[in-house]
Amino acid sequence: MLKRITGLFNRQKVTEDENKLLQSIDRNRLPNHIAIIMDGNGRWAQRRGMPRSLGHRAGVESLRSIVQLCSELGIKVLTCYAFSTENWKRPQEEVSFLMNLLVEYLDKELEELHSNGVKINAIGRLAELPQPAREALDRAFRKTENNSGLLLNLALNYGGRREITDAVVKIARLVKDNRLEINEINESLIKEHLYTAGMPDPDLLVRPSGDFRISNFLLWQLAYTEFWLSDVMWPDFKRIHLLQAILEFQCRERRFGGLIKK
Numbered sequence: 177m178l179k180r181i182t183g184l185f186n187r188q189k190v191t192e193d194e195n196k197l198l199q200s201i202d203r204n205r206l207p208n209h210i211a212i213i214m215d216g217n218g219r220w221a222q223r224r225g226m227p228r229s230l231g232h233r234a235g236v237e238s239l240r241s242i243v244q245l246c247s248e249l250g251i252k253v254l255t256c257y258a259f260s261t262e263n264w265k266r267p268q269e270e271v272s273f274l275m276n277l278l279v280e281y282l283d284k285e286l287e288e289l290h291s292n293g294v295k296i297n298a299i300g301r302l303a304e305l306p307q308p309a310r311e312a313l314d315r316a317f318r319k320t321e322n323n324s325g326l327l328l329n330l331a332l333n334y335g336g337r338r339e340i341t342d343a344v345v346k347i348a349r350l351v352k353d354n355r356l357e358i359n360e361i362n363e364s365l366i367k368e369h370l371y372t373a374g375m376p377d378p379d380l381l382v383r384p385s386g387d388f389r390i391s392n393f394l395l396w397q398l399a400y401t402e403f404w405l406s407d408v409m410w411p412d413f414k415r416i417h418l419l420q421a422i423l424e425f426q427c428r429e430r431r432f433g434g435l436i437k438k
């Protein structure tokens with residue numbers, strides 16, 4: 177099993193700690209969908225006397241290794257929060273750096289992601305992204321559209337409130353055009369009008385960086401998600417951290433408001 181797990185991507189040796197964690201994880205009870213708020217890049221850099229941009233660059237390395245791990249484990253969906261609807265408030269320089277980094281990441285990683293069966297998708301108001309970013313995303317979507325491995329969902333210009341607002345507008349339009357009756361509006365109809373239509377809700381949410389909030393991420397979808405928070409800054413977030421999160425997830429009792437038969 178380990179051979180299968182280590183053989184796919186081109187990367188460094190599996191450490192002993194990682195090996196132990198890999199062996200402890202129950203492969204039959206993996207989360208279907210993992211969501212990650214990739215936070216702490218700026219603080220990571222500033223603590224080292226470096227510009228925030230170098231933190232973002234280091235954060236891309238964490239993203240690479242976490243995507244690899246999820247792909248190797250057979251996780252179905254990985255949603256990574258990369259840029260929020262509120263992040264436009266940052267200095268223009270930082271926003272441009274992040275947009276360029278997105279293009280660089282997609283172009284550089286596309287071949288390897290594609291050859292490992294990863295399907296790239298994005299959620300958010302993509303039409304408002306700069307043109308080079310939209311084009312890089314389109315290239316990635318087109319190339320990977322028929323892949324059936326990990327669905328890598330990048331949350332870009334994403335806001336949970338914006339997503340719900342957009343769903344309300346779409347549904348209101350259907351009612352106005354007499355294509356939908358008000359009594360047909362229910363939870364599953366709303367779910368199918370979110371950007372995440374067709375995807376399972378996240379089972380596990382990971383937020384590194386020591387902040388205890390969801391920062392407008394997946395407000396509807398996180399209703400019964402298990403949270404795993406850590407002080408580690410995203411650029412320091414390694415495979416072992418995600419393995420620890422999954423292991424802890426497997427020890428949680430999920431009740432969804434009901435009771436567990438003992």
Ligand code: IPE
Binds near residue numbers: 274
């Ligand atoms: C997350 O790191 C990346 C984005 C929000 C784009 P931050 O840039 O928020 O880093 P901190 O939270 O300031 O350390």
Ligand code: IPE
Binds near residue numbers: 213215259263
């Ligand atoms: C959340 O982090 C957004 C991303 C990681 C893309 P922020 O750094 O923007 O969140 P706040 O401002 O700390 O809530």
Ligand code: MG
Binds near residue numbers: 215216217
């Ligand atoms: Mg932050």
